[in-house]
Amino acid sequence: MEVRNGEPFQCPTGNQPQALGERAEGMETPIQVVLRVRPMNQAELRRGEQSVLHCSGPRTLRVSPLGGGQDVAFHFSVVMDGARTQDEVFQGSGVQRLVELALRGFSCTAFTFGQTGSGKTYTLTGPSPQGEGETVPPSLTGLMQRSFACLLDKVQNVGTPITLSASYLEIYNEQVRDLLSQRPHHHLPVRWNKTRGFYVEKLKAVKFGTFEEVMELLLEGLRRRRSSAHSLNEVSSRSHALFTIHIQCPVGCPSRPKEQTFGKLCFVDLAGSEKVAATCSRGELMLEASNINRSLLALGHCISLLLDPRQKKNHIPYRDSKLTRLLADSLGGSGITLMVACVSPSAQSLPETLNTLRYASRAQRVTTRAMPKDPLGPQRLGLEEEIQQLRQENLMLKQMLEQPLGHRASRRKGSRSGWAERSLYGMLQEFMLENQQLREEKHQLRSSRDCAQKEKQVLVQQLNELNRRLLCSAGRSVRCPPQHFCSPSLLCPCSVSPGHCQTPACHQVLPPLCSCHCNQLCLLCYAPCAGSQLRQDQANQKESTADLKHYINRREGSLLPGYLPSQIFSELPPLHVFGAQTKTPWKMEVSSPQVQTQTIAPPPGPNLKEHPVKRKSSEWAWAHFLAETLAKEETSGRASQVMPSAPPLPQGPCSTPWRPGGVPSASRMLEEELEVLRDQIDCTLHLGQGKPPSSQEKHFGSGQHLPPC
Numbered sequence: 001m002e003v004r005n006g007e008p009f010q011c012p013t014g015n016q017p018q019a020l021g022e023r024a025e026g027m028e029t030p031i032q033v034v035l036r037v038r039p040m041n042q043a044e045l046r047r048g049e050q051s052v053l054h055c056s057g058p059r060t061l062r063v064s065p066l067g068g069g070q071d072v073a074f075h076f077s078v079v080m081d082g083a084r085t086q087d088e089v090f091q092g093s094g095v096q097r098l099v100e101l102a103l104r105g106f107s108c109t110a111f112t113f114g115q116t117g118s119g120k121t122y123t124l125t126g127p128s129p130q131g132e133g134e135t136v137p138p139s140l141t142g143l144m145q146r147s148f149a150c151l152l153d154k155v156q157n158v159g160t161p162i163t164l165s166a167s168y169l170e171i172y173n174e175q176v177r178d179l180l181s182q183r184p185h186h187h188l189p190v191r192w193n194k195t196r197g198f199y200v201e202k203l204k205a206v207k208f209g210t211f212e213e214v215m216e217l218l219l220e221g222l223r224r225r226r227s228s229a230h231s232l233n234e235v236s237s238r239s240h241a242l243f244t245i246h247i248q249c250p251v252g253c254p255s256r257p258k259e260q261t262f263g264k265l266c267f268v269d270l271a272g273s274e275k276v277a278a279t280c281s282r283g284e285l286m287l288e289a290s291n292i293n294r295s296l297l298a299l300g301h302c303i304s305l306l307l308d309p310r311q312k313k314n315h316i317p318y319r320d321s322k323l324t325r326l327l328a329d330s331l332g333g334s335g336i337t338l339m340v341a342c343v344s345p346s347a348q349s350l351p352e353t354l355n356t357l358r359y360a361s362r363a364q365r366v367t368t369r370a371m372p373k374d375p376l377g378p379q380r381l382g383l384e385e386e387i388q389q390l391r392q393e394n395l396m397l398k399q400m401l402e403q404p405l406g407h408r409a410s411r412r413k414g415s416r417s418g419w420a421e422r423s424l425y426g427m428l429q430e431f432m433l434e435n436q437q438l439r440e441e442k443h444q445l446r447s448s449r450d451c452a453q454k455e456k457q458v459l460v461q462q463l464n465e466l467n468r469r470l471l472c473s474a475g476r477s478v479r480c481p482p483q484h485f486c487s488p489s490l491l492c493p494c495s496v497s498p499g500h501c502q503t504p505a506c507h508q509v510l511p512p513l514c515s516c517h518c519n520q521l522c523l524l525c526y527a528p529c530a531g532s533q534l535r536q537d538q539a540n541q542k543e544s545t546a547d548l549k550h551y552i553n554r555r556e557g558s559l560l561p562g563y564l565p566s567q568i569f570s571e572l573p574p575l576h577v578f579g580a581q582t583k584t585p586w587k588m589e590v591s592s593p594q595v596q597t598q599t600i601a602p603p604p605g606p607n608l609k610e611h612p613v614k615r616k617s618s619e620w621a622w623a624h625f626l627a628e629t630l631a632k633e634e635t636s637g638r639a640s641q642v643m644p645s646a647p648p649l650p651q652g653p654c655s656t657p658w659r660p661g662g663v664p665s666a667s668r669m670l671e672e673e674l675e676v677l678r679d680q681i682d683c684t685l686h687l688g689q690g691k692p693p694s695s696q697e698k699h700f701g702s703g704q705h706l707p708p709c
């Protein structure tokens, strides 16, 4: 391959688009590039600018730089200078061949490219109408009008009904507008699918059958197309415009008699690249110029990548702009493309002209694999039917989604989509039910946990109380000698830290454990009990002791003057001393809902009869102890011993005179009396426990402990 100007050069072979059509389909075919040089316009002539472009042949353009530099040659399929008429351009550019290929089902594109004011719109549509209602002279009409006429002429000659329709859109500031719509400012989205490639959704396609109809559509779009004036062009297009004719040929068409074809002929009038400084664009013009240049840059980038076969197989960034998306098929797909590069001969425009020439040189090396628009032929019919079915199914599913759930589930039984839907909704319902069950289970577990915690608190409280009782029982298991009653080594734990709790509420819960001073602590918190109650109890204790002393003296005093009672009372545990010894007052009476304080009826005595205070079990425990001691001493004969330290017998009336030798009978009487007293005490104590005393407990001996509380 020959290399010119540093780039590979493929020698043009005349009317290449026509040669393309004669070649086999599916072959790699380069983009055909026609270069048109417009004549110098009035402004350039007024400024006296020189021409730097020279056509040295039908396919060669030479650029002669100012200052006498070396000429640079560019070669294209066709090169046309400014003297060529519109008809010559149409005849020589190969557009007619494009029309033929479009009728055979190919997707054909002719687009113009160049800087602003270089003649692109002029080449495609001719000069702008000079006034309202003015039409372009037939001699000046562009490639489009001539192509329309050519197409309609061929269609009429085919003899079979061919459906023609046209759409016209512009890409203005990267927004697609329908130029045939009554709402041209409404933006249309660009979509893609496998069968159509990129396409504009909801783009209006208007059927036509005559030249007048299609010209009406063209003029309608041209009127709506955005254009503005700047320093280089009074009527400068500010958008890329795509006018597309859709050609639908039925089966039996001479070109492809066995299949239906869908050809396309698209004319693209690109907005011109421009330097903002040169056009003095400001505001909206500058924004438009920015968008135009950006999209043209994306187009040039795609073309550059399409030059490399490896890149072409990988990824071409068509999505960089709306323009490249809509030209994707024409550039790298199955279309046939003709590019008309327009340049100005003026030396002032040389930099932009060189850019256009380089751009066009690259573009003509891009190849497409030309294929009819509908290569599948009959298979397409089946695909279309399937597409139609899928569309209906899609529509149906959309309607079902809009319906209520229950109604939806009951419908469409037996169909595949209905089965899938039922499965999904069934699973959803199952999950919801399971979720609800788990929530309820969680709630129940929480309730059980709370109950267990409360139960645990109660059990811990009970355990503490049992521990306390156990410790108290352990401290009480060794009987204290009267003189060391509740010695410190045997103190129950509550006595270790007396006085730490002054809360009286818990002091009334449990019965007294024993008669030691641990009894005078709170059974729950081990705090000392209230002082007023202690004083009362001390008083009661004194009275109880006095009553007992009096009772014994009354019965035995005359027989054993000054001995037995005095000994007994000298050994009495200092109940009254406890209160005096301890600074903290003690409480002796403990009551609870379960165990009520038991009153004991004392033996009648001089003071007891009218004694208003009832005896408590703790008090009578003392009496029980004293009586038991007395009985033991009487039995062991200690009663004959005389205690010098014994206090004198109390003096008082005595109904029974004392007789020598009467001690045994008196002892027996006393023993009987003590037995009665013992029974009463036992009964009282067992009543405090809520059970009757056993026979064994009823006759516990002197060496036995007091029954547990």
Ligand SMILES: Nc1ncnc2c1ncn2[C@@H]1O[C@H](COP(=O)(O)OP(=O)(O)OP(=O)(O)O)[C@@H](O)[C@H]1O
Pocket: 037, 038, 039, 041, 082, 114, 115, 116, 117, 118, 119, 120, 121, 122, 123, 126, 127, 128, 233, 235, 236, 237, 238, 270, 271, 272, 273, 342
């Ligand atoms: N071959 C030609 N013969 C005579 N006049 C021409 C030719 N080409 C262009 N002109 C004139 O040059 C002016 C600019 O042309 P045109 O509007 O087609 O440029 P353009 O490339 O489309 O510019 P833009 O990109 O700004 O739209 C117009 O007045 C047009 O009539």
